[in-house]
Amino acid sequence: MHLHRIRVRNFRLLWDVDLELEDDTTVIVGRNNSGKTSLAEVVRRFLVDPNPTFQLEDFSTACYDQFCAALRAKENGLPPAEVHERVPAIEVDLFFRYDPKGSAFGALSEFIVDLDPDCGEALVVVKYKLRDGASTELFSDLSRQELTPESRLTFLRSLRDRIPTLFSTAVWAQDPHDPTNKREMSLMALRALLATDFVSAQRGLDDNTSTDRDILTRVLERLFANASSATADAEDKEIAEALSEAVKEIQKSIDSDFNVQLRKLIPTLQMFGYPGLGGPELETETTLDVNRLLANHTKVKYAGYGGVRLPETYNGLGARNLIFILLQLVRFYKAFRSSSSVPGAHLIFVEEPEAHLHPQMQEVFIRQLSGLAEKLNKPHAEDGPWPVQYVITTHSSHVANATRFEKIRYFLSNAANESGSVRQAKVKDLRAGLGDTPEDTKKFLHQYLTLTKCDLFFADKAILVEGTSERLLIPVAIRKLDGTEQSLRSLASEYLTIVEVGGAYAHRFFDLLRFLELKTLIITDLDAVSGTDRKRCRVHEGTATSNACIRNWFAKEDISISELLSKSAGQMEKGSLRLAFQRPELPGGPCGRTLEDAFVLANPSLFGISSGTLVEQERVADEIAASEKKSAFALRHALEQTEWSTPGYIADGIKWLASPAQEASRPGMPPVAVCVGVERWCDGCTLRSAQ
Helix, strand or coil, rough: EEEEEEEEEEEEEEEEEEEECCCCCEEEEEECCCCCCHHHHHHHHHHCCCCCCCCCHHHCHHHHHHHHHHCCCCCCCCHHHHHHHHHHEEEEEEEEEEECCCCHHHHHHHHHHCCCCCCCCEEEEEEEEECCHHHHCCCCCCCHHHHHHHHHHHHHHHHHHHHHEEEEEEEEEEECEEEEEEEEHHHHHHHHHHEEEEEECCCCCCCCCCCCCCCHHHHHHHHHHHHCCCCCCCHHHHHHHHHHHHHHHEEEHHHHHHHHHHHHCCCCCHHHCCCCCCCCCCCCCCCCCCHHHHHHHHCCCCCCCCCCEEEHHCCHHHHHHHHHHHHHHHHHHHHHHCCCCCCCCCEEECCCCCCCHHHHHHHHHHHHHHHHHHHHHHHHHHHHCCCCCEEEHHHHHHHHHHHHHHHHHHHHHEECCCCCCCCEEEEEHHHHHCCCCCCCHHHHHHHHHCCCCCCHHCCCCCEEEEEHHHHHHHHHHHHHCCCCCCCCCCCHHHHEEECCCCCCCHHHHHHHHHHCCCCCEEEEECEEEEEEEECCCCCCHCEEEECCHHHHHHHCCCCCCCHHHHHCCCEEECCEEEEEEECCCCCCCCCCCCCCHHHHCCCHHHHHCCCCCCCHHHHHHHHHHCCHHHHHHHHHHHHHCCCCCCHHHHHHHHHHCCCCCCCCCCCCCCCCCCCCCCCCCCCCCCCCCCC
């Protein structure tokens, strides 16, 4: 049995998202403020918190209209039951898969309510909803008036205090094929079915050596508590008992030796007639408790030199972070095995494991995670496997590098209305999203991104380039163009990634880029060729292009150079993608074949070719470009000789990328909002003050 799908509705950015989980490890990537933390938070509220509570700001912004619609329904005289149906609720649906031919289902048996013997799916619904019969109270004392922006805000403010008192959590098992067939359950029963643990992103491993932050020691305390429980396995119990016996031996020594001396410190009372006839003598007794020893008098130390042990804060943050995560996972496993009734599945969220880890350690961590589960469970193999499923949220391209496509879920935050004031998260499954992509292309993408970097998953915008020259010169060109036109957004302040892919492979990224909905400029070379043997030539001599990306873009293998140079700006765009290749700087002028000769032609005075015919200028530019290595040419003009003009085809592409058209706000970053009457920021909240 395993949890194979989570659906969340009406929680912050997660208005309606579906997340498919892998049997072992699911890696969630995406930009900031795309809903990754919201997913962990809503699961924590329902499956860990003793008494789940939410407030108005936890509801998706789209729910505000639903609250207003419910109010209007009440004012229009609809029955309370119909008003109740219009009030939004925060909901999490958990879909479990199991083998219907199995003989024992354990804690899952109570949640199987369908009558289909071949159905291998069970659905559990957890909902934070308005209590039955509470719709009248929710909207009581609210004036009957048209909801203007001001009165709407007053109405929403009134709900803030009412929601925590009038809403409650309900759990039921539901037939996955018949929503009317369901059985009321309890949170306790759900938590007995699905154990849930978290390694949070903020782990308190501050680099503060002046204050002893004994984070690791506290984890050891919890490990000892698990080992001491009545349901712990025999090996852990032996360790706990051995620790207790060691403490008892110390206690005996204290009672026999230390207390003799301690009594001498007590002032004599005999001179005052105490203890008198039959009065009890004063004795001292020292009681040692293993838990208190661990909590107050046991510290994790690192081996130093010359017998000197160093505090845990003296170790590097990366090592401490890794040790902390591993100890937490061991503790979660011990707690799972020591449960009085072993859960059927175990879900562990690990948020941002890359904190303080160097790139290679990040990749090793994600690769070895599944192996750790097997190693921990090996001594208890006879008790069955550890049904653990990891959900990793990360901003690390290195963690993404080491993860196969099918295990990655991409979170994307998009505007849900034209103004961009309401944003909603999308969850994109790379397994499904690239399902129609040819297998050789998917293999290429995975190998390429594994060998380079997966920055595409975290960027706001991207530029795909041919090679080293573009990668060095494009950032300089962006700086030159930033601020030249008020209508353009500054790319320097956006999360832009430049990926070197080559003209022969750029088209293989098209499906991935469309799937990611990533605004991308693809800068490639015209690569003019002539003759049946498709020999390299200058542009004025060319009859076709050898560039695979260009041919794929226009879906034409034998497209001519003259046809390419006549393409309009609109034909260079396809949705969120734009193609850019060399074009004449002036109508009818010379044209470059590659970046280097186009760069020369865009700066004729700099290279001394301001005169001559089209043919002569192309020839001279080609010779100058060929006279030195591409990397040396690019480095000189990127670092030393920086007074130059950007070639037109690149400048046009950068301006398109910087254009704010159809973008109400920067992807992943909602407009700044101030929550009225709340003393903290809310993820994805767009409830604003009247100002």
